[in-house]
Amino acid sequence: MTYERPPTPGYDLGMSSSPIRKEVDGALLAFVARQRPNLLAISDELAPLMAALDALLAEGKRLRPAFCYWGWRAAGAVEEDLDGPPGERLHEGIVNAAASLELLQASALIHDDVMDSSDTRRGQPSMHRRFEALHRAQGWPGxxxxxxEGTAILLGDLCLAWSGEMFETCGLDEERRRRxxxxxxxxxxxxxxxQYLDMLExxxxxxxxxxxxxxVEFKSAKYTIERPLHLGAALAGGAxxxxxxxxxxxxxxxIAFQLRDDVLGVFGDPAETGKPAGDDLREGKRTVLVALTLERATPAQAAALQRRLGDPGLDRPGVDELRxxxxxxxxxxxxxxxIARYTGDAERVLAAAPVPEEARAALNALAVAATARRT
Amino acid sequence: MTYERPPTPGYDLGMSSSPIRKEVDGALLAFVARQRPNLLAISDELAPLMAALDALLAEGKRLRPAFCYWGWRAAGAVEEDLDGPPGERLHEGIVNAAASLELLQASALIHDDVMDSSDTRRGQPSMHRRFEALHRAQGWPGxxxxxxEGTAILLGDLCLAWSGEMFETCGLDEERRRRxxxxxxxxxxxxxxxQYLDMLExxxxxxxxxxxxxxVEFKSAKYTIERPLHLGAALAGGAxxxxxxxxxxxxxxxIAFQLRDDVLGVFGDPAETGKPAGDDLREGKRTVLVALTLERATPAQAAALQRRLGDPGLDRPGVDELRxxxxxxxxxxxxxxxIARYTGDAERVLAAAPVPEEARAALNALAVAATARRT
Structure with missing residues (x-):
């Protein structure tokens, strides 16, 4: 297994030659397939919900599952555990547990998009816009x-409930799951x-x-990287x-990952990010990037930024002006x-960490991919 | 233990002289108390979230926990299990598991109120209105x-996550929890x-x-009564x-419970329901009561009902006209x-059910309380 920088930075996150990404995809697909008959038994009018989830779950960087898996490996779980002791399918278990984080993330994305009134997600209409469009296409009177928005709230709830269900039924034994x-x-x-503190600010x-x-620490750094790593390590019984x-x-x-996100939210290429250019500016996000800019701005620059930040009608020339x-x-x-400083801090700690060399190499590759990505 | 009709029908649901209601209250209080320091360690600006949850959780009929507890007893768990085998606190476990349903219900209520744009809940402002008012009182610019609405979505998510956490950490062993x-x-x-099908219609x-x-079957009957009973029975290992x-x-x-809800949503006394008179009419709910009315209405009556149903400005004379x-x-x-027919069906099945007499008596009292209530 090698961890070369992938050709499209960010997309494969160092997993391009790893089976883990495909296994996570397969685990998600299998979990949703198990739910499908339950839903259709209630009513075939639930089919649009399943289709919308399929579309959302087909995309995504699988970042949190990757960190969860490598937290497991960092804590000493080895590939030889693939078959595990009798009655416990260790490898399948960690893949399912890791994949459950994608359902948690899907819930967060769906609800965030409602809260932010975002129109797009992963290059598609956001969930609430998708069902708003269905409603219009059907010509329903309400x-x-x-x-x-109501459908998106419910679908986010469903994904949140399912993430817990997928974790608890991952196949790892109760002692591992308890940790x-x-x-x-x-x-x-x-x-x-x-997320509340973000909205408050x-x-x-x-x-x-x-x-x-x-x-950034609570909404992104812990949630995206530290806790998935801890989850994998706890499941493995790490010291x-x-x-x-x-x-x-x-x-x-x-933190570096989120700061990269801040930069991409302003300067990212829509063809790569799947979001309109300067979307964070239009949504008025109070990012660290904005804060750093305001600290350094002349009164005229600060006034111009504050005036246009969060303007839903911000057009391309407006985005260029703020850029x-x-x-x-x-x-x-x-x-x-x-970004460089925080990434360097992470790499220094990793270099000295008491983890197997294969895990160190993978986490190094993930660090590069997470902070040098373009999507 | 006796199950007289309580003085305020519906409030105590036959549990007025039972310790279970108080134990459920205590379990909820203890669970939230364990979460409080975690939140305040993140930021003391999260205190308003805790206060809002405290206020919501202080109210409620504890209906689902009651059915869960009596499902447990119906399946043969007895009071003598109170101390349980070494290492397993059975009574504490079932009370915690039952109480976790109140957190699930809190999540559903908070999100429902956002979806329905409801102003009140349990005699207080609904969660989204509460935080809208906080925002106005603080004079924040956004x-x-x-x-x-964003805060209510997040708080509902938190309650949903916590319901799963409370269930899994209830204290019952993994074999019971697995079932x-x-x-x-x-x-x-x-x-x-x-809930989606309800919104769709x-x-x-x-x-x-x-x-x-x-x-009604999926949104109310199964969720409010059948599944809580099944949950308790499964935890007990019932046949x-x-x-x-x-x-x-x-x-x-x-179903009878929900039909009573439909009637109370139109004819209920605001002093007892904690909701404005005719609130369901203003929200335009397509209830069974409305469907039964439209089936029987003259064209003029149907037109008048359809015209005013869902009118947010429906005033008291308008409510009286629709009533x-x-x-x-x-x-x-x-x-x-x-309501009478479905309640009778339930009572007949219960009379012949293979359950201990104490459980039968309690479930009979719950049937009366759930369908003859005024709140």
Missing amino acids: PARAFG GRAVYDLMRTEVMCG GTRGEAAVDTALRV PEVSAALTGYGVPLG QIITDTGGLAACEAM | PARAFG GRAVYDLMRTEVMCG GTRGEAAVDTALRV PEVSAALTGYGVPLG QIITDTGGLAACEAM
């Missing part, structure tokens, strides 16, 4: 928007609270670097010093410097 | 309504799908008795014939007859 559950529970609480119009970083090292690697890397400000002030350069 | 989990998982899927403006009854009898009792009783139509057509009488 309000289309409320129907779209993993403690991480899973904490992670869910953290990401929901982090957005609505207050605050944009200080330190408060934005606190949101406390492994978890501590995974925190030292995962939290700074998670110029973010570049000219040095906000972009400061953000790139932070 | 949109108050979006903040309220219970199958019910729990199915119940969550059913209620979310039932509402937005289509459909109001046929048979389709409305299908929604298949007990579960079958609980279905024969639970589904018709659950008159629902009464005059015989819709109300037909609905009351259905």
Whole structure:
């Protein structure tokens, strides 16, 4: 197994030659296939829900499952465990447990898009827009928007319930799951609270670097990287010093990952990100990138940025104007410097971490892929 | 233990002299108390979330926990199990598992109120209105309504995640939970799908008795009564014939329960229901009661009902006019007859069910309380 930088940075996240990504895809497909007859037994009018979930789950970087799997390996679980002891299918179990994080993420994305009124997700219409469009196409008499949002809330709930179901029925024994559950529970609480703090700062119009970083820590760094690593390590029964090292690697890397996201949200190529150019600007996200820019802006630059940030009608020339400000002030350069610094911190901790060499190599490749990606 | 009709029908649901209600309250309080420091460690700005949950969870009929507990007893678990075998606290376990259903219900209520744009819940402002009001009181610059709705979506997610956490950490052993989990998982899927079908029929403006009854089956009857009974029975390790009898009792009783809800949503006393008079009419709910009325209405009565149903500005004289139509057509009488018939069906099955006498008496009292209630 090699971990060369993949040809399309970010997409394969170092897993291009690994079977894990395909196995996670297969586990998700199998789980949803088991649910399908339950839903259709209730009513065949639920078919559009299944189709919408299929479309959403077909996409995605499988980032959290990858970190979960490599947390498992970092804690000492080896490929030889593939068959496991009698009655326990260890490899299948960790793949299912890791894949359940994609359902949790699907729930978060669907609900986030409702909260942010986002039109697109993974290059497709967001869930609430999809069902709003179905409503219009059917010519139903009630309000289309409320129907779209209501359906998205329910589908997000379904994905959240299913993520727990998939984790608990992953096939690993209760002792492993009991340890993993403690991480899973904490992670869910953290990401929901982090999301609230994010929304709170957005609505207050605050944009200080330190408060934005606190949101990044709970909403992104812990949720995307540290806790998936901890989950895998806990399922494997890893020692406390492994978890501590995974925190030292995962939290700074998670911050760097989110800062890359901030940059892509402003400067990303729509053909690669699947989102319109400058979408974060239109949504008015109070990112660390924005905070770094405002710290460095002249009063005129700050006023121009504050005026257009969150303007739903922001067009391409408007996006270009704000990009110029973010570049000219040095906000972009400061953000790139932070990404490099946090990534470096993560790599240094990883270099000294008490983990098997294969896991170290994989986590190094993931660090590059997570912070140098273009989507 | 006696099961007299409680002085305020519906509130105590036959549990007025039972310790179970208090134990469920205590279990919820203890669970939330364990979460509180986790949240406040993230940020003290999360305190309003905790306060809002405390207020919501302090109210409620504890109906689903009661059915879960009596499903457990119906399947043969006895009070002598209170101490249980070494290492397993059976009584504490079933109380926690039963109480976890209140968190699931809190999640459903919070999200339903967003979807229905309801202003009140349990005599208080609904969750999204509560945070909309906080936003206004603080004078934050962003949109108050979006903040309220976003917070309610997140809080509902948190309650949903916590319900699973509380169930899995209830204290019952893995073998019991494995059996219970199958019910729990199915119940969550059913209620979310039932809610979608309900919304679908509402937005289509459909109001046929048979389709409305299908929604009632999945959204209410199974979720409120049958599955909580099954959950308790599965945790106890009950025989298949007990579960079958609980279905024969639970589904018709659950339908009767929901039909009582339909009647209360139109004719209920705001001082008792905690909701404005005729709230279901204002929200335009396509209930069985409405369907029964339309079946019996003259063209003029049907037109008047259809015209005002779902009018957010429906005032007290408007409510009175619609109440008159629902009464005059015989819709109300037909609905009351259905309630009596379904309750009778449930009671007949219960009379012959292979369950201990104490459970039979309790379930009989619950049947009366659930269908003769005024709140």
